[in-house]
């Protein structure tokens with residue numbers, strides 16, 4: 717497997733409209749249109765910066781991972797996403813190495829990317845998303 721770059725940093729927020737002001741008004745970045753990813757029960761907004769992006773995540777359902785994260789830990793960085801060249805191959809390799817995967821098969825994320833999460837128990841408490849686009 718080849719890990720190419722940090723694709724995005726996922727930030728759990730209560731309100732994209734409120735939180736985005738920090739990035740746009742204070743930091744001078746531009747926000748892309750908001751998209752709903754029903755599979756993950758979230759609304760997502762991307763804010764590109766250089767080669768990577770911030771991904772602001774707002775829950776659309778109390779059962780969403782984002783709602784649970786905010787309830788337990790408050791708003792903040794929820795995951796780091798790494799872009800890989802071949803996600804199926806990456807998942808197969810990690811599984812063989814005994815890594816605990818949340819998703820053994822890719823799901824579809826924002827912008828139609830293929831995504832899969834590694835359990836934070838396997839990565840010293842960092843929720844890592846793999847994505848291929």
Ligand SMILES: C[C@@H](C(=O)O)C(=O)SCCNC(=O)CCNC(=O)[C@H](O)C(C)(C)COP(=O)(O)OP(=O)(O)OC[C@H]1O[C@@H](n2cnc3c(N)ncnc32)[C@H](O)[C@@H]1OP(=O)(O)O
Nearest residue numbers: 726753756760781782794818825826831833836841842843
């Ligand atoms: C749209 C898409 C895209 O990019 O295209 C996205 O990003 S969607 C982004 C949102 N979707 C996701 O995050 C999907 C993957 N996430 C999940 O499946 C879940 O959130 C889990 C990571 C499995 C945690 O869920 P669970 O219900 O088990 O919560 P829990 O509170 O019992 O957590 C179990 C243990 O994991 C830890 N834990 C929970 N969330 C964590 C996080 N974000 N980062 C680091 N550690 C975390 C807890 O502290 C706990 O540790 P202790 O046991 O030590 O207390």
Ligand SMILES: [Co+2]
Nearest residue numbers: 726771797845
């Ligand atoms: Co993400």
